[in-house]
Amino acid sequence: MKHLHTWGAIFVIVFASVVGDVLLTRAMKQVGDVHALLRRSGLWTVAGRVLSNQNFVLGVAAMAVAFFSLLFALSWGDVSLVAPAAASLTFIGNAFAARIFLHERVDRRRWIAASLVAAGVALLAG
Amino acid sequence: MTFRKYLVVAGVTVFAAAGDSMLSHGMKQAGNISLHHLSSLFLALLNPWVAVGILLLLAFFAAYMNALSWADLTYVLPATSLGYVLLALVAKFALHEQISPMRWLGIALISGGVGFVAGGEALTSHAHHEHAPRSVEAEPIAIPSGAES
Numbered sequence: 001m002k003h004l005h006t007w008g009a010i011f012v013i014v015f016a017s018v019v020g021d022v023l024l025t026r027a028m029k030q031v032g033d034v035h036a037l038l039r040r041s042g043l044w045t046v047a048g049r050v051l052s053n054q055n056f057v058l059g060v061a062a063m064a065v066a067f068f069s070l071l072f073a074l075s076w077g078d079v080s081l082v083a084p085a086a087a088s089l090t091f092i093g094n095a096f097a098a099r100i101f102l103h104e105r106v107d108r109r110r111w112i113a114a115s116l117v118a119a120g121v122a123l124l125a126g
Numbered sequence: 127m128t129f130r131k132y133l134v135v136a137g138v139t140v141f142a143a144a145g146d147s148m149l150s151h152g153m154k155q156a157g158n159i160s161l162h163h164l165s166s167l168f169l170a171l172l173n174p175w176v177a178v179g180i181l182l183l184l185a186f187f188a189a190y191m192n193a194l195s196w197a198d199l200t201y202v203l204p205a206t207s208l209g210y211v212l213l214a215l216v217a218k219f220a221l222h223e224q225i226s227p228m229r230w231l232g233i234a235l236i237s238g239g240v241g242f243v244a245g246g247e248a249l250t251s252h253a254h255h256e257h258a259p260r261s262v263e264a265e266p267i268a269i270p271s272g273a274e275s
Contacts, residue, residue, distance in 0.1 A: 022199070024190075107246075114203075117204045117207045120233065120239060
């Protein structure tokens, strides 16, 4: 039973962080290059534009869900399973999601990178 | 990539690593949190380690958003994982902890992965126009946009 809870928590964390990352990336692409914007219109305008973006707000909400599920899971779950599994599955999930929803060109180079990083994180955090 | 952009990516890495480790240190002090005592989750926020960890994670978030405004998600994400390498190296050289061969392998894999991504372009996605409605997004076009890499 506890095992099921742990994997359930991992799934919630991974799903929420992938949704959050995709929404936040989309939001920031809509806002545009922050460096250029800062030079042109200043900090408050940029901050206002980011904070009023709908994708940004939804993305932050998804990230909050992921963050609190992680805090929650870490306090009772098997830390040596939850942390590396969630972190490394998020990398793989994000590579798929970025390709499908953000139209990023995830070529072989990026796939190899995502797999290497996911494996490395699993080893390091374990 | 300009020097300023490298600084932003470095900020993403360092703030994430420092914030995460402070948060996990604080949560270990705060103890168990169960479904039936959700209020203890909010009490944990009063722990100074947890509080500073959250502040650092906010700094991470600002740097992360900055990076995502001019680079792909699949470009920025591996950079955040460099934080794990950073933490392991701090443990080894500052705290004189032993690092097992498995962990060295993990460090090598992450560094290799980051090297792979860093060698490519930062931005490949089709630029979303500011006021373009979401429904008329263009098909994936694999045009390397003019990102300086």
